[in-house]
Structures are given as structure tokens and as C-alpha cells.
Amino acid sequence: MSVETTSTVARVLKPTILILIALVAISSRLFSIIRFESVIHEFDPWFNYRTTQHLVKNGFYDFWNWFDEKSWYPLGRVVGGTVYPGIMVTSAVIHNVLHFFNFPVDIRNVCVFLAPMFSGLTAFSAYLLTKELKDSSAGLLAAAFLGVAPGYISRSVAGSYDNEGIAIFLLVFTFYLWIKAVKTGSAYFGLLTALFYFYMVSAWGGYVFITNLVPLHAFTLLLMGRYSNRLYVSYSTFYAVGTLLSMQIPFVGFQPTRTSEHMAALGVFGLLQLYAFAELVRGHVTPKQFKTLLRAGVSAVAVIAVVGLTLLSFSGVIAPFTGRFYSLYDTGYAKIHIPIIASVSEHQPTAWTSFFFDLQMLIFLFPAGVYLCFKELKDEHVFIILYSVFASYFAGVMVRLMLTLTPVVCVSAAIAYSTLLDTYLEKSDHVLGTNLKPLTATNDSNGDASTDAKPTSNGTKKPHSSGKGNAKEAKATAAKADAVESKAQAKSTAAAKRYPVFNWDSRAMVILQLTWFLFMFAWHCTYVTSGSYSSPSIVLASRQQDGSQMIIDDFREAYYWLRKNTKEDAKVMSWWDYGYQMAGMANVTTLVDNNTWNNTHIATVGKAMATSEEVSYEVLRRHDVDYVLILFGGVIGYSGDDINKFLWMIRIAEGVYPNEVKETNFFTPRGEYKVDQDATPTMKNSLMYKMSYYRFAELYGGNAVDHVRQARMPSEGPKLSVLEEAYTTENWLVRIFKVKDLDVLGRSLFDATDFDKGKIRKTKKF
Amino acid sequence: MxxxxxxxxxxxxxxxxxxxxxxxxxxxxxxxxxxxxxxxxxxxxxxxxxxxxxxxxxxxxxxxxxxxxxxxxxxxxxxxxxxxxxxxxxxxxxxxxxxxxxxxxxxxxxxxxxxxxxxxxxxxxxxxxxxxxxxxxxxxxxxxxxxxxxxxxxxxxxxxxxxxxxxxxxxxxxxxxxxxxxxxxxxxxxxxxxxxxxxxxxxxxxxxxxxxxxxxxxxxxxxxxxxxxxxxxxxxxxxxxxxxxxxxxxxxxxxxxxxxxxxxxxxxxxxxxxxxxxxxxFQEKSVLDVVAVQHHKVGEEEAPAHYRIKDNMTYTISIAEYHDGEWHPFSADDVQLELIMLDPYIRKTLDQVPLDDQSTVGTFTTTLQLPDQYGVFKFTVNYKRAGLTYVESVTTVGIHPFRHDQYPRFISQAKPYYTSAASMGVGLLVFSFVYLWGGLETSVKTTKKA
Structure with a gap:
């Protein structure tokens, strides 16, 4: 084949491959829908879904000013100001556009399919990003990898309607635009970066990663002596426009100017201005004067910056790092100081196996890719190196941040993989040689442009000039190339000395093995996606002994009961995990939910669960609670139930009410967490224990065994006086209790319950 | 109502x-x-x-x-x-x-x-x-x-x-x-x-x-x-x-x-x-009944779906008392209104509207400014006196924060910023004109050097 035919075929093949990749990415995310149904998954998506419904129904301004009276009763929640509206607005726009064209698509289906759709776009942006780093074949590989990598699929299967679903696309695309901006030095791409950064800010709290990584990149380039007008233009445009835009999101507000997380970006912005100013001054004064000026300037700026920052931090103008951020530095921090953060499973440190589980072969191609970036080390490669270093660290600290690591792993792995293919599929060393030579040359010229102070040859370099300017630039580069020719020559001869692989057998061995890896990778990804990441978690599936599937639909059963059988403004208390689901599915008022903004309120709920009936009844009355909902897995062995989460409730409650709740009282003298007859009195008296095991022994005629904790329960179960059982689902997974009113005769509810059971009160003298 | x-x-x-x-x-x-x-x-x-x-x-x-x-x-x-x-x-x-x-x-x-x-x-x-x-x-x-x-x-x-x-x-x-x-x-x-x-x-x-x-x-x-x-x-x-x-x-x-x-x-x-x-x-006397509860913003008639913080509002409760086989207006000087969200934020004694011959109910009313705190509030009249029917009237109303367009549009403290933004715009315009048509060929070259 001639070179021309190859390029024509490639021109047709590339879009086809990309479309196919997008299709694969979408279809491998549909397991949950095919297996269960088109439902919203998990917890947070239910909130996003509910707010999207509100947005579609009541319009944007009403959504923007929405004060939700049904959550965080009685505090309420300013939804418009505490939400990243990106995903809701995206779905609403898609929904309205479809309806405009008379496609009557239900908003639920838009929400369910949003994340898979965006995964196709993510694959495309991975292609663009990698293309900037190496070439389009590496780009295609990266797109394919990111399309099916379980690390990304875990948060973007159909029905998983969460911020991350679109945020990863925005993350990758913003990075692509940033690299493009740095490469071209065009304000246009800087502006585009800022715009997509704004979209990212509106979509996910993880935008902080961008605000820190991009300045870090700029700062590193500065340190490496690679300051250029391109960098100045792109970063200044990005920072100024991006920051102003991000402040338009109410939830972010003035944070970019006031919190420590955003200070790095501001600092680098300032530094760049100073640096640019210094460069300007340098052109106007003699080197000696410049040295003196520089020294004076640097020390003055340093003193002012340090004093200013310290003063501002101490006076509280700049908020210190938030707890969630601290836990990124010290993994033990949250456990000691903020149990509410530590209690979230996705905030736990990552187990090392999950790196392999989520990325399979990519994880060992990843370092190779980073190494190859080191070898090239152009501006954009510096970025990828920084990205991979930081993302690896964060992914190791917090399970959730695996998500930010996955794109860079896919990109690096694609670079490594495609380099391998290049090496072993190349026809002759001729191609290799020609490829390498200009690469090294440009690399050198880039480096020289900033380090060497030669105003005569460099002064004309202006990135956005017209054809005339380009010609000039080309000339300059040519001159440059001449100047450093000897150096480049030396390097290219060194590269040419590498012996390419000619033998078909050794080629075949490597290529076959690599292909085999690809097969294994695809197989693994499908297996993981179908097995681990496609459960909607509101419907559980289990295999019975005869192999048939049993669907456990207790959650929806309970929520439906609440929806149909309680009064409209019924207040239901539960642990915060179920808040969003209850609001979304049962349409009841909740006390706390997954937006854990008020630790005290959550601790109060924890206190109500962890204390005796008398104490918790007061809490329940004060908060007008009508029903209490708990999860109990003892019958079917569902380990994610409330008794297993109970220790977190106790810890969180103890943080706020240390005199009323004490964690140590829930452990036996031997330090065990027991629920059987050895349980401590505090445990047995706690409302949570009583609710969980209320009438549990009766179910088994006195020989009850808790299947989660493998504990034999006492034959006599706990008594409840201030609550009465309202509903228990088929598999006992969800239990709902009604809070009794005060006794009509003014007795204590304990006396009243005893009287109802036929007990006679003893004589009492008043 | x-x-x-x-x-x-x-x-x-x-x-x-x-x-x-x-x-x-x-x-x-x-x-x-x-x-x-x-x-x-x-x-x-x-x-x-x-x-x-x-x-x-x-x-x-x-x-x-x-x-x-x-x-x-x-x-x-x-x-x-x-x-x-x-x-x-x-x-x-x-x-x-x-x-x-x-x-x-x-x-x-x-x-x-x-x-x-x-x-x-x-x-x-x-x-x-x-x-x-x-x-x-x-x-x-x-x-x-x-x-x-x-x-x-x-x-x-x-x-x-x-x-x-x-x-x-x-x-x-x-x-x-x-x-x-x-x-x-x-x-x-x-x-x-x-x-x-x-x-x-x-x-x-x-x-x-x-x-x-x-x-x-x-x-x-x-x-x-x-x-x-x-x-x-x-x-x-x-x-x-x-x-x-x-x-x-x-x-x-x-x-x-x-x-x-x-x-x-x-x-x-x-x-x-x-x-x-x-x-x-046998409930022939001293029986109270809350006939009506009305609340609305000052200057309005209908009860709003929710209030805004710091709204001025009027609360009215009408109570009738039963004795001698008929309902009569109830009169008292100690009926209180409480605004409760976990704790009472406001507690105020209601004034009785003077009775006339026509009145069949005792009307108690007050006008107050809502607290600067958003949330779901209970407007509670909790009137419990020995011998009288317990009156416990709870009206749950949300108090919302300002809408985005209810804040003042221009504030005097921000004048330096308005000035700076405006001067920036003007500066850019002037600069563009000078740059494009000012004929400063030589000065352009020096600026380009940076």
C-alpha cells in the first residue's frame, strides 16, 4: 500500500473505530438495565433525579431558588445553593431538546442513560488528549481503554445518575483543551479551557483537582525554565475567565478567593505576572541592573506574600483546608476527627487489589507510559507526568478518587502500548529514524527558547500572528535548528543506533502476547462490569439453592408503603444513607440525608438511635418524627444493615453529645461488639437494637440466629414502648416503626404499654 | 379559609x-x-x-x-x-x-x-x-x-x-x-x-x-x-x-x-x-374551639405558600368558647404565639380584637417580623389552662431565603469594583483604538518584545 492509500483508509477507519468504541462503551454499561429495569441506582443519584424532575417541571429559576422543605427537617435545605447543577441542567437541556423535536422521552430515561452517553464522549476526549501526546493510533487505544475500564464504569453504568458520570468527560476534555492551549499559546483555547472548566465546576466538586493540577503544571514549567508567552497567555486566560465563571455557581461562590484549596491557582497566576514583568524589564535594562532589580524584587515579593498569607489565614479571610481535604494528606485524620467523613465507604483508603480489579493490565502499562512521557518531556508530557503522580497518590488515599486516576492510566497505557506496537510492527528502521529526528529537534528548540536569553532570534516569536508571522517563526525555528544542529545530530545518531526488531518470530511472539492481553482486558472489563458494577443496589438479586434467581425488592416495597400509607407531611427518621432514596421514592420528609452538610443534625439522629427509649423519645418528639425506618439484614444475611453501621452512628453522636453517648459502653469488657445475650446493657437498651430485634425471636420460635453477625439471639426479644411496629417488609430488610403519641392520660409510655399488656400498677403514694 | x-x-x-x-x-x-x-x-x-x-x-x-x-x-x-x-x-x-x-x-x-x-x-x-x-x-x-x-x-x-x-x-x-x-x-x-x-x-x-x-x-x-x-x-x-x-x-x-x-x-x-x-x-362548658387560623403577609389577604426571611406578617387565630348550649366569643389576655423551629424563635402575646355584639368568636391577632433564619417553622398557639380545652394549633410554614433577584441590585460598598470594571472596559476600548489606528508602529515593536 502506498502512503496515500494508507492515509485515506486511516481517515475512514478512525471515525468508524471511534464510533464503535463509543458504542461499546455505551452498551457495556447497560447490563443493569437489561437485568433489572430502567431505574435510578444507589443513593446520590436519587437526589439528582429528584432535583432534575423539579428542574424540568418548574423551570430553571425555580430550581435555582429551590428551598427544599422536605429534607433536613426542620432546617430545610437551600438546594439551589448547595448543589452542583451541571448534571441536572444537562439532562434538562437534553430532555427539552428532545421534546422540542417531539420525542416524548421520559426524564427518567434521560437520567438513566446520561452517564453511558457521556462515556462515549469521554472515550472521544481521551482520543483527542492522547493524540496531542503521541499520535492518533495511541489516541484510539486510549479511547478504547477508557471506554471499557472498570475504574470508570463503576460510576457510569446506566442508572448511575451521578455527577461523576459527566464530570470525567469534562475532566478529560478540559485537560485536552489545556494542553492544546499550552501547545498553541492561543487565547482561544485558553478560553475554551475556561469554559469547560466552568462546566466542570458546575458538575462536580472534583473540579478542585483541575484548579490545582493546571497551576501546578504551569508552576513546574516555570521551574523547569520553560516560561513562554504561550504559557502566559493560556494560563492567564484560563485563570481569569475560569475563576470568574466558577464563582457564578452559588455553591462555589467566593471560595476561589477565600479557601486554601484555590490559593495555589491564584499564587501561580500572580507569579506568572511577576515573571512576565521581569522578562519585560530584562529587555529594557542591562543585565547587571536587572540582577539587582531581580534580587530586590524577589525578596520584596516573597516577604509581602508570606506576611500577607499568614495574616489573611490567621484573620480567617482565607479559610483553612476542609476536613475532607485534610484526610487526603493524613488518612487517619478523618477517623479521629471527623467520623462522618470516615464513615462513608467511598472515602476509605483503596485496597491494593482494587487497582488491578479496576484497571487490569493498564496498571502495569501505566508506569511504562509515564516513563515514555519522561523520554519525550514536552510541555504536555510534563502535564501527564504530574497528573499521574498526583492522581496515583489520591487514588491510593480514597477509593472514590480511583475515578480521576483512570483516565491518565488509560492515556499512559495507550502510549506505552502503542509504542510497543510501533516498535514491533514497524517495517524498517528508516521510519523510526525519521520519526525521531524532528521530535528531538523541536524538543530542543522549545527548551532553548525559554532558557537562552537571545532577544535577537527569539523576540519575533509570537504565537497568534498571521501568515507573515508564521513565516518568520519558521525562519526562526530553522535558524534555531541550525544553531543546535550539532546537538540534535548527536541525539539522532544515538537513537539510530537502537536496533529495530526484524525477526518475524520475535515480533509475532510479542504481538500475539499483546493481543492476548487485549482480549483478557476486554474479557475482564466485561466480567467486572457485569458482576460488580451493575447492581442497582435498590433491588438485590441472589441465587437460591436450586440456582434460580431471587429478586429482593424490599426497599421499594417499604418506600412504596410509606408513600401510600402515611400522611403527606409525615416525617421519617432514618440514618442518613437512606435520606435521598426516601425523598425520591417515598416522597416523605426526611431529617437527614446523603448531603451530610450538618453534622449536628446527623449526630442528633445518631443519638436518637443509640440512646435508651426515654432519651430518644424526647429527640423524636422535638423533631416531630412520625416514623423511624431502619434496615435489618439479620433474616436474609444482608450485611449492609444498620446494626453494622451502628458504630458509626455512635461515633458521630459521641462527637457532638459526648455525655450521652459513649462508644465504649457498646463494647463488652473483652472489647467485642456483640448483639446476642452477651451484649452490653447500653447496647440492649439502645433504640436501634430494640427496633432491629423487635419480635425477631418470635419469627423463629425463640431460636433466632442473626445471619449477618452469626449470633444466637436470646429467646426473649426486646420490648418497645415508645414505638410501635408499623411495617416490616417481606425479607425483614426494612422495618418501619411509628412513634407513639404522648399517652392520653399523661402516663409514661412504658406504663401505658404495660397497662395495655394487662399489667396492674402498684400502689403509689403522692 | x-x-x-x-x-x-x-x-x-x-x-x-x-x-x-x-x-x-x-x-x-x-x-x-x-x-x-x-x-x-x-x-x-x-x-x-x-x-x-x-x-x-x-x-x-x-x-x-x-x-x-x-x-x-x-x-x-x-x-x-x-x-x-x-x-x-x-x-x-x-x-x-x-x-x-x-x-x-x-x-x-x-x-x-x-x-x-x-x-x-x-x-x-x-x-x-x-x-x-x-x-x-x-x-x-x-x-x-x-x-x-x-x-x-x-x-x-x-x-x-x-x-x-x-x-x-x-x-x-x-x-x-x-x-x-x-x-x-x-x-x-x-x-x-x-x-x-x-x-x-x-x-x-x-x-x-x-x-x-x-x-x-x-x-x-x-x-x-x-x-x-x-x-x-x-x-x-x-x-x-x-x-x-x-x-x-x-x-x-x-x-x-x-x-x-x-x-x-x-x-x-x-x-x-x-x-x-x-x-x-360532660363538655357543656369551658370547651374551646379554634375556629380559624389565618396568616398572611402585611398588605396581603391570602396565606402564601411560604414566607421569606424577615417578612412582616400577620397571624390571626379565632377561638370560640362553648357554654350554656351556645358558642360564645372567647376572651383572654394571655394567648401566645410561638414560632418554633426546634426552639422558639419568637414568642409573642396575641392582642384580642375588641368584641362587639355581632362577634361570635374571639379573635386574637398580632403582626410581627419573621426571624432572619430560614427553615420549616411551626406557628404554634399552645394555650393550656386548667379546666379549659387544650388549644394546640400548629401551622407549619416554610420560611425561605431570598430569591436570587430579591437581593439589592447595586450596593454602595461595591462602587470601587464597578469603577474598576468600567475603567477596564474603557481602557480596553481606548487601547484597541490606539493599537489599531493610532499609527504607533515603533511603540508596538517594543511592547511585542515582552
Whole structure:
């Protein structure tokens, strides 16, 4: 084949491959829908879904000013100001556009399919990003990898309607635009970066990663002596426009100017201005004067910056790092100081196996890719190196941040993989040689442009000039190339000395093995996606002994009961995990939910669960609670139930009410967490224990065994006086209790319950 | 809201025919139907007030309610000797009867059995031991209690609860109250209970078996600790009265002329006392009803779906009081409004709108500024006074923060920023003009060097 035919075929093949990749990415995310149904998954998506419904129904301004009276009763929640509206607005726009064209698509289906759709776009942006780093074949590989990598699929299967679903696309695309901006030095791409950064800010709290990584990149380039007008233009445009835009999101507000997380970006912005100013001054004064000026300037700026920052931090103008951020530095921090953060499973440190589980072969191609970036080390490669270093660290600290690591792993792995293919599929060393030579040359010229102070040859370099300017630039580069020719020559001869692989057998061995890896990778990804990441978690599936599937639909059963059988403004208390689901599915008022903004309120709920009936009844009355909902897995062995989460409730409650709740009282003298007859009195008296095991022994005629904790329960179960059982689902997974009113005769509810059971009160003298 | 007022007025018109708001059906349980004649005056009084009285003794089976429907509206237990409940009745069913809104009057006597003691204990009323009686050697009646000093004359001015004015008004009693029976005490911790009448300071409770023997022990109850008549208004506003004596309801006591040692003969206040007590117990008076609750922003008429922080708003509650078979406007100067979100944020006494001849309800109103705190607030009027129906009106309203367009558009503090933004724009324009058409070819070159 001639070179021309190859390029024509490639021109047709590339879009086809990309479309196919997008299709694969979408279809491998549909397991949950095919297996269960088109439902919203998990917890947070239910909130996003509910707010999207509100947005579609009541319009944007009403959504923007929405004060939700049904959550965080009685505090309420300013939804418009505490939400990243990106995903809701995206779905609403898609929904309205479809309806405009008379496609009557239900908003639920838009929400369910949003994340898979965006995964196709993510694959495309991975292609663009990698293309900037190496070439389009590496780009295609990266797109394919990111399309099916379980690390990304875990948060973007159909029905998983969460911020991350679109945020990863925005993350990758913003990075692509940033690299493009740095490469071209065009304000246009800087502006585009800022715009997509704004979209990212509106979509996910993880935008902080961008605000820190991009300045870090700029700062590193500065340190490496690679300051250029391109960098100045792109970063200044990005920072100024991006920051102003991000402040338009109410939830972010003035944070970019006031919190420590955003200070790095501001600092680098300032530094760049100073640096640019210094460069300007340098052109106007003699080197000696410049040295003196520089020294004076640097020390003055340093003193002012340090004093200013310290003063501002101490006076509280700049908020210190938030707890969630601290836990990124010290993994033990949250456990000691903020149990509410530590209690979230996705905030736990990552187990090392999950790196392999989520990325399979990519994880060992990843370092190779980073190494190859080191070898090239152009501006954009510096970025990828920084990205991979930081993302690896964060992914190791917090399970959730695996998500930010996955794109860079896919990109690096694609670079490594495609380099391998290049090496072993190349026809002759001729191609290799020609490829390498200009690469090294440009690399050198880039480096020289900033380090060497030669105003005569460099002064004309202006990135956005017209054809005339380009010609000039080309000339300059040519001159440059001449100047450093000897150096480049030396390097290219060194590269040419590498012996390419000619033998078909050794080629075949490597290529076959690599292909085999690809097969294994695809197989693994499908297996993981179908097995681990496609459960909607509101419907559980289990295999019975005869192999048939049993669907456990207790959650929806309970929520439906609440929806149909309680009064409209019924207040239901539960642990915060179920808040969003209850609001979304049962349409009841909740006390706390997954937006854990008020630790005290959550601790109060924890206190109500962890204390005796008398104490918790007061809490329940004060908060007008009508029903209490708990999860109990003892019958079917569902380990994610409330008794297993109970220790977190106790810890969180103890943080706020240390005199009323004490964690140590829930452990036996031997330090065990027991629920059987050895349980401590505090445990047995706690409302949570009583609710969980209320009438549990009766179910088994006195020989009850808790299947989660493998504990034999006492034959006599706990008594409840201030609550009465309202509903228990088929598999006992969800239990709902009604809070009794005060006794009509003014007795204590304990006396009243005893009287109802036929007990006679003893004589009492008043 | 207007429709609501109309409905309530219609409802009022309908119940006006029956004297008791609960209903006319009264069940009386006697130890023995032969005792019927002793209470002739009581029956007459009750029948005059349009009650259908059913008399039963403890041997005949009876049911208070069936299929969650009450068969009776009022229950008078005048059978202290009762050993077991009649068939179909139990302590539980009586408590359920009260919880369902039925009113109960229980009268005891020294021969009182454990059945009624256990029942009254559920109401935090503790009768003294069996065969004890209230004795008073100073305030006994010379006609009826000359022998044992057990029929005591109680002066309502001294020994009747001042707070119980809504139950039995003192000034309407023609004379002192005559009492012969058992003492009881009430749990002071139970805020639903009120003693209406208690024994004179010199009285004590003692066994009535060997009254001639000297008292060689301290009495278990004495003086004002002894309640003679006490009442409970349950949380659902059902009313229950406890008497220590069946005799004080009899014709003999109604028509007696009590005479203390050394005093002149007077008229017995028993008949009036019992009339007022039964009127109260059977919901013929001191019944309050919240006819309407209105709230709106100042200058508006309709209640908004929610308020905004720091709104000025008006809250109005209309309360009617039932007595003498009709609804009247209720008047008071201590009705308070509370704005509660976990804690009260505002507590304010409501002003009564002056009454005129036309007014059928008492209207209490206030205008206030809402707190600078958003959330779900309860506008609560929690008016609980001894003897009056508990008024607990809760209106849940959300108070929202400002909308995005309700903040001031331009603020003076931001003027430096407006100036800077404007000057920046102007500067850019000027610069562009100079750059493009200013003909500064040489200066352009130097700037480009940076």
C-alpha cells in the first residue's frame, strides 16, 4: 500500500473505530438495565433525579431558588445553593431538546442513560488528549481503554445518575483543551479551557483537582525554565475567565478567593505576572541592573506574600483546608476527627487489589507510559507526568478518587502500548529514524527558547500572528535548528543506533502476547462490569439453592408503603444513607440525608438511635418524627444493615453529645461488639437494637440466629414502648416503626404499654 | 379559609341543640338498682339538660363500644363496691373509652373495691385504703355527722381551687359543700390532673371501723393533701372526674342544711357544685374551639405558600368558647404565639380584637417580623389552662431565603469594583483604538518584545 492509500483508509477507519468504541462503551454499561429495569441506582443519584424532575417541571429559576422543605427537617435545605447543577441542567437541556423535536422521552430515561452517553464522549476526549501526546493510533487505544475500564464504569453504568458520570468527560476534555492551549499559546483555547472548566465546576466538586493540577503544571514549567508567552497567555486566560465563571455557581461562590484549596491557582497566576514583568524589564535594562532589580524584587515579593498569607489565614479571610481535604494528606485524620467523613465507604483508603480489579493490565502499562512521557518531556508530557503522580497518590488515599486516576492510566497505557506496537510492527528502521529526528529537534528548540536569553532570534516569536508571522517563526525555528544542529545530530545518531526488531518470530511472539492481553482486558472489563458494577443496589438479586434467581425488592416495597400509607407531611427518621432514596421514592420528609452538610443534625439522629427509649423519645418528639425506618439484614444475611453501621452512628453522636453517648459502653469488657445475650446493657437498651430485634425471636420460635453477625439471639426479644411496629417488609430488610403519641392520660409510655399488656400498677403514694 | 369558617359555624349551629358537645347518651353504673331512688335530684337535673340516662347495676353485661363506635358518650361509675367489672367491660375498655373521647365520672366510698382503685390509678389518682374515711372534728356537720364527725362541711372559698374557676365557679355556690367519703391524692407531676376540692386543714383520713378507739398512729393523709374531688382533662380533651363520695350526689346531701358546730345553718352547695362539675365533665362548658387560623403577609389577604426571611406578617387565630348550649366569643389576655423551629424563635402575646355584639368568636391577632433564619417553622398557639380545652394549633410554614433577584441590585460598598470594571472596559476600548489606528508602529515593536 502506498502512503496515500494508507492515509485515506486511516481517515475512514478512525471515525468508524471511534464510533464503535463509543458504542461499546455505551452498551457495556447497560447490563443493569437489561437485568433489572430502567431505574435510578444507589443513593446520590436519587437526589439528582429528584432535583432534575423539579428542574424540568418548574423551570430553571425555580430550581435555582429551590428551598427544599422536605429534607433536613426542620432546617430545610437551600438546594439551589448547595448543589452542583451541571448534571441536572444537562439532562434538562437534553430532555427539552428532545421534546422540542417531539420525542416524548421520559426524564427518567434521560437520567438513566446520561452517564453511558457521556462515556462515549469521554472515550472521544481521551482520543483527542492522547493524540496531542503521541499520535492518533495511541489516541484510539486510549479511547478504547477508557471506554471499557472498570475504574470508570463503576460510576457510569446506566442508572448511575451521578455527577461523576459527566464530570470525567469534562475532566478529560478540559485537560485536552489545556494542553492544546499550552501547545498553541492561543487565547482561544485558553478560553475554551475556561469554559469547560466552568462546566466542570458546575458538575462536580472534583473540579478542585483541575484548579490545582493546571497551576501546578504551569508552576513546574516555570521551574523547569520553560516560561513562554504561550504559557502566559493560556494560563492567564484560563485563570481569569475560569475563576470568574466558577464563582457564578452559588455553591462555589467566593471560595476561589477565600479557601486554601484555590490559593495555589491564584499564587501561580500572580507569579506568572511577576515573571512576565521581569522578562519585560530584562529587555529594557542591562543585565547587571536587572540582577539587582531581580534580587530586590524577589525578596520584596516573597516577604509581602508570606506576611500577607499568614495574616489573611490567621484573620480567617482565607479559610483553612476542609476536613475532607485534610484526610487526603493524613488518612487517619478523618477517623479521629471527623467520623462522618470516615464513615462513608467511598472515602476509605483503596485496597491494593482494587487497582488491578479496576484497571487490569493498564496498571502495569501505566508506569511504562509515564516513563515514555519522561523520554519525550514536552510541555504536555510534563502535564501527564504530574497528573499521574498526583492522581496515583489520591487514588491510593480514597477509593472514590480511583475515578480521576483512570483516565491518565488509560492515556499512559495507550502510549506505552502503542509504542510497543510501533516498535514491533514497524517495517524498517528508516521510519523510526525519521520519526525521531524532528521530535528531538523541536524538543530542543522549545527548551532553548525559554532558557537562552537571545532577544535577537527569539523576540519575533509570537504565537497568534498571521501568515507573515508564521513565516518568520519558521525562519526562526530553522535558524534555531541550525544553531543546535550539532546537538540534535548527536541525539539522532544515538537513537539510530537502537536496533529495530526484524525477526518475524520475535515480533509475532510479542504481538500475539499483546493481543492476548487485549482480549483478557476486554474479557475482564466485561466480567467486572457485569458482576460488580451493575447492581442497582435498590433491588438485590441472589441465587437460591436450586440456582434460580431471587429478586429482593424490599426497599421499594417499604418506600412504596410509606408513600401510600402515611400522611403527606409525615416525617421519617432514618440514618442518613437512606435520606435521598426516601425523598425520591417515598416522597416523605426526611431529617437527614446523603448531603451530610450538618453534622449536628446527623449526630442528633445518631443519638436518637443509640440512646435508651426515654432519651430518644424526647429527640423524636422535638423533631416531630412520625416514623423511624431502619434496615435489618439479620433474616436474609444482608450485611449492609444498620446494626453494622451502628458504630458509626455512635461515633458521630459521641462527637457532638459526648455525655450521652459513649462508644465504649457498646463494647463488652473483652472489647467485642456483640448483639446476642452477651451484649452490653447500653447496647440492649439502645433504640436501634430494640427496633432491629423487635419480635425477631418470635419469627423463629425463640431460636433466632442473626445471619449477618452469626449470633444466637436470646429467646426473649426486646420490648418497645415508645414505638410501635408499623411495617416490616417481606425479607425483614426494612422495618418501619411509628412513634407513639404522648399517652392520653399523661402516663409514661412504658406504663401505658404495660397497662395495655394487662399489667396492674402498684400502689403509689403522692 | 372562608369556607372553613362557614363550615364551623354550621357545625356549631348543629350541636347547639344538644347541651353536651360529646352527645346525650349517659350510662350510669350503680352497685344496686335499688339505689336509684337516692339520686332522684341528680337524674332530674341531668334529664333537664337533655341526657338519655341508662341505669345499670354491676351484674348486667354491657359494652361501652363496639366496632370502634362508642355506645355511650358519658359514663358515671357510682358503684364503688364493685368487685369485678360487668361482663363486657374492663379497665382497658374504660381507658379506651376515654381515649375515644368519652367522659367519665367516678365516685368512691370507704367500701371501695380494688377494681376502681386500679382504674383510677391509671389516671394517677390514688384512693386511700379501704374502710378509711375523712374525719374532721372541727368542720363536721351537726346534722349528718354528729356521731363520727365524718360528714364534713367544706368551705369552697378556702378549700376550692382558684385555678378551677372554669370548672366550678365559687361565687355560684349557694353554700358550703357537704362531703362524706374516702380521701384520695393526685400525682402532682401529672399536669393533666387538677384537684378541685380538698379537705379542710384539720381533716385527716382514718379507718372507719373502730371509730371510737383512740387514733394511735399518724394518719396516712391529712389536711390539704386530701383531695375530695379532682378532675383530669385527658390529652384528647376527654374529661374525667373523681369524687371521694357517692353520698355527696344523693338527694339527702343535696337537700341538707349543713351546720357547723357553733355556726348558723346554711344551704348545701352540693346540688350546684355537682351541676357545675357534671356540666364541665360532660363538655357543656369551658370547651374551646379554634375556629380559624389565618396568616398572611402585611398588605396581603391570602396565606402564601411560604414566607421569606424577615417578612412582616400577620397571624390571626379565632377561638370560640362553648357554654350554656351556645358558642360564645372567647376572651383572654394571655394567648401566645410561638414560632418554633426546634426552639422558639419568637414568642409573642396575641392582642384580642375588641368584641362587639355581632362577634361570635374571639379573635386574637398580632403582626410581627419573621426571624432572619430560614427553615420549616411551626406557628404554634399552645394555650393550656386548667379546666379549659387544650388549644394546640400548629401551622407549619416554610420560611425561605431570598430569591436570587430579591437581593439589592447595586450596593454602595461595591462602587470601587464597578469603577474598576468600567475603567477596564474603557481602557480596553481606548487601547484597541490606539493599537489599531493610532499609527504607533515603533511603540508596538517594543511592547511585542515582552
Amino acid at each position: 372562608r369556607a372553613f369558617i362557614l363550615l364551623s359555624t354550621m357545625a356549631m349551629a348543629m350541636v347547639a341543640s344538644a347541651t353536651s358537645l360529646t352527645g346525650p347518651r349517659a350510662l350510669v353504673i350503680l352497685d344496686n338498682l335499688d339505689d336509684t331512688d337516692a339520686y332522684m335530684n341528680l337524674w332530674t337535673d341531668l334529664q333537664e339538660r337533655q341526657y338519655n340516662i341508662t341505669l345499670r347495676d354491676t351484674s348486667s353485661p354491657m359494652e361501652l363500644s363496639k366496632y370502634d363506635q362508642r355506645h355511650y358518650d358519658h359514663l358515671l361509675i357510682l358503684s364503688p363496691k364493685m368487685k369485678d367489672y360487668p361482663k363486657g367491660m374492663s379497665a382497658k375498655s374504660i381507658v379506651a373509652f376515654v381515649a375515644d373521647g368519652g367522659n367519665v365520672l367516678v365516685a368512691g366510698s370507704p367500701e371501695m373495691g380494688s377494681t376502681l382503685r386500679e382504674l383510677s390509678r391509671e389516671f394517677d389518682v390514688e384512693y386511700d385504703n379501704r374502710y378509711t374515711t375523712v374525719l374532721d372534728h372541727f368542720n363536721y356537720d351537726q346534722n349528718l355527722g354528729n356521731k363520727h364527725h365524718d360528714a364534713i362541711v367544706v368551705n369552697p372559698a378556702t378549700y376550692m381551687s382558684k385555678a378551677g374557676e372554669a370548672i366550678v365557679p365559687q361565687d355560684q355556690l349557694p353554700g358550703p359543700i357537704l362531703f362524706r367519703g374516702i380521701a384520695h391524692s393526685v400525682n402532682p407531676a401529672n399536669s393533666l390532673l387538677n384537684s378541685v376540692l380538698w379537705a379542710p386543714s384539720e381533716a385527716y383520713s382514718w379507718e372507719n371501723v373502730n371509730l371510737d378507739d383512740p387514733a394511735d398512729q399518724d394518719p396516712s393523709l391529712s389536711g390539704k393533701d386530701i383531695s375530695l374531688v379532682s378532675v383530669m382533662q385527658a390529652r384528647n380533651n376527654a374529661r374525667v372526674a373523681f369524687l371521694g363520695s357517692t353520698e355527696m350526689l344523693t338527694d339527702a346531701f343535696f337537700e341538707a342544711s349543713p351546720k357547723k358546730h357553733g355556726d348558723k345553718e346554711t344551704i348545701s352547695g352540693n346540688r350546684k357544685f355537682i351541676e357545675e362539675l357534671t356540666k364541665w365533665t
